[in-house]
Amino acid sequence: KAGVRVSFVSTPKNIERLPKIPSTLAHLVDFVSFPLPSLDKELLSESAEATMDIPFEKIQYLKLAYDHLQHGVKQFVADQLPDWVICDFNPHWIVEIVKEFRVKLIFFSCLSTPASTLFAQPETCKTPLSPESLTKPSEFATFSSSVAYRRHEAIPFSAGVNEVNASGVSDLERIKMIVSAAQAIIHRSCYEIDGEYLNALQHQSEKPVIPIGLLPIERGTVDGSRDKIFEWLDKQTSKSVVFVGFGSELKLSKDQVFEIAYGLEESELPFLWALRKPIWASNDEDFLPVDFIERTNNRGVVCKGWVPQLEILAHPSIGGSLFHSGWGSVIETLQFGHILVVLPFIVDQPPNARFLVEKGLAIEVNKNEDGSFTRKDIARSLTQAMVSEEGKKIRSNAEDAAAIVGNMELHQGHYIAEFVQFLKSGIWKQK
Numbered sequence: 283k284a285g286v287r288v289s290f291v292s293t294p295k296n297i298e299r300l301p302k303i304p305s306t307l308a309h310l311v312d313f314v315s316f317p318l319p320s321l322d323k324e325l326l327s328e329s330a331e332a333t334m335d336i337p338f339e340k341i342q343y344l345k346l347a348y349d350h351l352q353h354g355v356k357q358f359v360a361d362q363l364p365d366w367v368i369c370d371f372n373p374h375w376i377v378e379i380v381k382e383f384r385v386k387l388i389f390f391s392c393l394s395t396p397a398s399t400l401f402a403q404p405e406t407c408k409t410p411l412s413p414e415s416l417t418k419p420s421e422f423a424t425f426s427s428s429v430a431y432r433r434h435e436a437i438p439f440s441a442g443v444n445e446v447n448a449s450g451v452s453d454l455e456r457i458k459m460i461v462s463a464a465q466a467i468i469h470r471s472c473y474e475i476d477g478e479y480l481n482a483l484q485h486q487s488e489k490p491v492i493p494i495g496l497l498p499i500e501r502g503t504v505d506g507s508r509d510k511i512f513e514w515l516d517k518q519t520s521k522s523v524v525f526v527g528f529g530s531e532l533k534l535s536k537d538q539v540f541e542i543a544y545g546l547e548e549s550e551l552p553f554l555w556a557l558r559k560p561i562w563a564s565n566d567e568d569f570l571p572v573d574f575i576e577r578t579n580n581r582g583v584v585c586k587g588w589v590p591q592l593e594i595l596a597h598p599s600i601g602g603s604l605f606h607s608g609w610g611s612v613i614e615t616l617q618f619g620h621i622l623v624v625l626p627f628i629v630d631q632p633p634n635a636r637f638l639v640e641k642g643l644a645i646e647v648n649k650n651e652d653g654s655f656t657r658k659d660i661a662r663s664l665t666q667a668m669v670s671e672e673g674k675k676i677r678s679n680a681e682d683a684a685a686i687v688g689n690m691e692l693h694q695g696h697y698i699a700e701f702v703q704f705l706k707s708g709i710w711k712q713k
C-alpha cells in the first residue's frame with residue numbers, strides 16, 4: 283500500500299496457502315514460486331513444503347531441501363537486483379548471494395521480542411546456546427522480567443538449535459550468519475505492547491532492531507466462508523466460548539490430546555476445538571477419548587481439520603482461547619480482546635507465555651517439572667480465565683489490549699510507514 287514493489291519468494295504449496303492479493307495491489311506484489319527440490323521419499327514426502335506438513339524429526343530434511351533453492355534464488359537476485367532482501371533464519375546461503383550482488387539484507391525474526399532477548403545473549407553469539415542461559419531472564423532487561431525457559435523446556439530447545447542436523451548447518455549457525463550480514467533486524471512488535479523487550483533487544487544488538495508493528499491481519503482477507511461452525515457460534519451466548527487451537531506445526535502426543543479433552547469436559551465451558559489429525563492417530567476419525575464427542579456435543583464442537591481461525595476469533599460468541607502461545611495466535615486473540623489460557627511447548631512458546639502472564643493478559647496452565655500436565659490443570663485455568671472473579675482483571679486487560687493490537691492505523695499507518703521510510707533511506711533513528 284505504501285508503493286513498495288515486493289517479490290515474495292517461496293514454493294508452490296506455500297504460495298497457494300497465502301491469501302490472494304487484492305486487485306488494487308496486484309501490480310506491486312509478485313509471488314515467485316520455486317519448486318522445492320525433491321529428496322529421497324523416505325526422508326521427505328513429495329507433498330511436504332512446510333513444517334505443518336511433517337513430523338518434527340523431518341524438519342531437518344525440509345531445511346536440506348530448501349538449501350537446494352539457492353541456485354534459483356541466486357539467479358533471481360541477479361536478474362532482479364532488488365534494493366533489499368528480507369529473509370527469515372533459514373537461508374544462510376543468502377549471505378553469499380547478497381554480498382556478490384551488493385544487495386542489502388534484513389533479517390525478519392518471526393519470533394517475539396521477549397523470546398529473542400533470551401537467544402541473543404552476548405555469550406550465545408560465541409558459543410552454543412546453553413540451557414542455563416535460557417533459564418534466566420536477559421541481563422539486558424533493566425526491569426523485573428520473568429521471561430525465561432523452565433529447565434524441561436530449555437534442554438530440548440537448546441539441543442534442537444545447536445544440533446548439526448541432516449542439513450549440515452545448525453539453526454544457531456543459520457541465525458548467526460544471517461544476523462551478522464544483515465543491515466537491520468525486524469520484528470513483529472510494537473512499543474505499546476512489548477516496548478521494554480524491544481529496547482532490551484536493541485541494547486543487545488549493534489544493528490537497528492526495527493518494530494514493524496504487530497501485523498494484525500485485516501478481516502475479510504482470509505477465507506471465512508460461513509459454514510456450520512459459524513451457525514453453531516451464532517447460537518452461543520456472547521463471550522461464552524473458548525477457542526482451542528495449537529497453531530500449524532506443533533504435534534501433540536496422545537496423552538496431551540486426551541488430557542486437554544478431559545480438561546475441557548471437566549471445565550463444563552462451551553468450546554470450539556480446531557484439531558487436525560495427530561500423527562499418532564491410526565485413522566481420520568478416532569483420536570479423542572471414547573464417547574468424548576457424544577458427552578460434550580451439547581456445548582462443544584471439534585473441527586477436525588484446518589479452520590478459519592481469524593474469522594472464528596472475530597465472532598462475538600468467543601470469549602477466550604486455549605493456545606500454545608504461538609506469536610501469530612497471540613496477536614490474533616488479543617486483536618479481538620480475548621483472554622488467553624496458554625499451554626506452551628516448543629520454540630518461543632514458553633517465553634511468549636511468561637511475557638503474556640507478566641503483562642496480565644493470560645493465565646498459564648500449570649505444569650509439572652517434567653512438562654506434563656493434567657486435566658485438572660486445564661479445567662482450573664479455563665474456569666479461572668472465563669468465569670471466575672480471579673480472572674476478571676485479566677479479562678478486562680485483554681479487552682483493553684484490543685484497542686492497541688487491533689489498531690490497523692497504528693500498525694499499518696505508523697509502523698509500516700516508518701519501516702518503508704527506512705527501506706527508502708537506509709537510516710533508522712532509534713526511538
Ligand SMILES: O=c1ccn([C@@H]2O[C@H](COP(=O)(O)OP(=O)(O)O[C@H]3O[C@H](CO)[C@@H](O)[C@H](O)[C@H]3O)[C@@H](O)[C@H]2O)c(=O)[nH]1
Nearest residue numbers: 392529530531556588589591592608609610611629630631
Ligand atoms: O486451523 C488453523 C490453525 C492455524 N491457523 C492459523 O495459523 C497461524 C498459526 O500461527 P501461530 O499461532 O504463530 O502458530 P504456529 O504456526 O504453530 O507457530 C510457529 O511460529 C510462530 C511464529 O510465527 C511461533 O511463535 C511458534 O512458536 C511456532 O510454533 C495463525 O495465523 C492461525 O490463524 C488457522 O488459520 N487455522
